[in-house]
Amino acid sequence: MSTEIRTAAQATLPAVPTQLWIGGRWRDATGGGTFAVTDPANGNELARVPDATVADAVTALDAAVATQAEWAATPPRERGEVLRRAFELVVERTDELATIMTLEMGKSLAESRAEIAYAAEFFRWFSEEAVRIAGRWSTAPAGGSRLLTMKQPVGPCLFVTPWNFPLAMGTRKIGPALAAGCTVVVKPASATPLSMLALAGILAEAGLPDGVLNVVTTRSTGDVVDRLLADPRLRKVSFTGSTDVGRGIAAKAAQNLLRVSMELGGNAPFLVFADADLDAAVEGAMLAKMRNVGEACTAANRFHVHRDVADEFAARLADRFAALTLGHGTAEGTDVGPLVDASTRDKVAELVDDAVSTGGRVLTGGTAVDGPGYFYRPTVITGVTGEARILREEVFGPVAPITVFDDDAEAVRAANDTELGLTAYVFTRSLDRAIRVSEALETGMVGLNAGIVSNPAAPFGGVKASGYGREGGVEGIEEYLSTKYVAVALPD
Structure with missing residues (x-):
């Protein structure tokens, strides 16, 4: 980058x-x-x-x-x-x-x-x-x-x-x-x-x-x-x-x-199953994570990816993140603007550092940018462990932490392991799995093979502490x- x-x-x-x-x-x-x-x-x-x-x-x-x-x-x-x-x-x-x-x-x-x-x-x-x-x-x-x-x-x-x-x-x-x-x-x-x-x-x-x-x-x-x-x-x-x-x-x-x-608040899980269209999943991840620089309650906060496709998904997503251009929002060619203030940027940095200290590996990004403004580089982290705070706290920034799962039940358990329940994202080609997982998720909204759920004609809101x-x-x-x-x- x-x-x-x-x-x-x-x-x-x-x-x-x-x-x-x-x-x-x-x-x-x-x-x-x-x-x-x-x-x-x-x-x-x-x-x-x-x-x-x-x-x-x-x-x-x-x-x-x-x-x-x-x-x-x-x-x-x-x-x-x-x-x-x-x-x-x-x-x-x-x-x-x-x-x-x-x-x-x-x-x-x-x-x-x-x-x-x-x-x-x-x-x-x-x-x-x-x-x-x-x-x-x-x-x-x-x-x-x-x-x-x-x-x-x-x-x-x-x-x-x-x-x-x-x-x-x-x-x-x-x-x-x-x-x-x-x-x-x-x-x-x-x-x-x-x-x-x-x-x-x-x-x-x-x-x-x-x-x-x-x-x-x-x-x-x-x-x-x-x-x-x-x-x-x-x-x-x-x-x-x-x-x-x-x-x-x-x-x-x-x-x-x-x-x-x-x-x-939101702590949206983004689930990628082994049968997912990875092109669509990566595109959906870009929308769900990078919309508004990640400063959205609907932003994908945790990426739970089936072990069989986790490495490929992470590599593709890191390539897309690395290609993004940071800049003033009015500058031509800017993809990613600043975070809203210093405390928001510092919280993002704190959560990334914690994820790395507990076993995560940064594929791209991972640092703030020196100089005026509150910029943080788009970041992908793999190998994130259950001890990492970023899986429990809303990051509100351009960071994608990735964990793996082996079966549908494990994916649903991981997705629901939070007091919050605003949005979830599910990528799969299986209609049967799509329905079962959507029904099992404890959220007010689900993006099914879609990275954006917001629509004025649809009811927006959450359950639990959301x-x-x-x-x-x-x-x-x-x-x-x-x-x-x-x-x-x-x-x-």
Whole structure:
């Protein structure tokens, strides 16, 4: 692998709002505090955004509460049309939004454009689902009365979104909430707030009424979130992030019996059976591991490969990894951008060093890159033993640890040997094996001969300590709807 890091002249940050979006207007934080948003490829400051206080967050919730009834009463078609217009605007501004995302998060422009397309699709999908919210009408089994059920918006929602997919993790929450008739307060990650602020401007331009969406940027995440969770007017929280933080939010949400959606950590196994198409398996591994520089909860974290094909698979994967070019996301020819910050890079290095110290062998990569930015070379490690932490902890970086298995039962046991259960990947030509293994895996999603599972038309979510609730698909809007039953008495 070349040690060269492709650089680029500092790209110009497109025009993007850098204030809080509350009640339909841009405003500064109380007290005027700000914090810097930096480029992880070189440390350069991109912008400063408001460091919102607890009072600002309460004002945002005030705005959401004030407009909840009006938005819930808005005809579903009108709600859907706002989302449809927002979809079109996001697509129209792909290049602008991709540049913002690459500069604040680090991924290549090609990957940012792919995320923009994915993010926009949630608005298109839920613009269509808005008009399909339905209840039912039936005769009571004993006759003499009727049973009416109706679906109503759950109410004001709080969304806490992560830095790794700064637009898509917002749209897949905002889309169904707005379609269902809920108002929203969004607290984006402090590392990547610009994408969400840009999205707020687009939704306003698309005709979203004032106060329906509010965006609060802050470094005091704990204080802000805790205050809103304690407010009895809030009725729903959706969080994407680490399992440990999710546990804390869920516990606090329980005090007010909030509706809760948790999309938490992943430790995805990638299973390659002896009969797999190795070309497809390697291609799938590149997608499942290297998408977003490995900084994805769905990223393949552990590669369990049948002993008969393990050496060939590892060699092919190492060749592909070694051919990747590191660089600034805006530089032409960049395949792999930086990790988001120094602590993420250091955690990756720590897990790789531990894997090697417990018996693993590095085929390619295995080191960080000196110089500005938080780069780590794409890495393949074979002979990883059960003592290695990397098999138990989410690496969140461009590292593929490989272990071997001898039969299907051993593969399934290894795959399920984790408290997490978000995604798994299975490569086999056998239909019988594909069905049996998919059924046996303790995960919310399975990529069968596929390296990507995410799709706005499909339910995204996990089991066990990877959380609960689903985003996307026909299931996604149900997270924002309450069921009301009306007993209709009929006179004799």
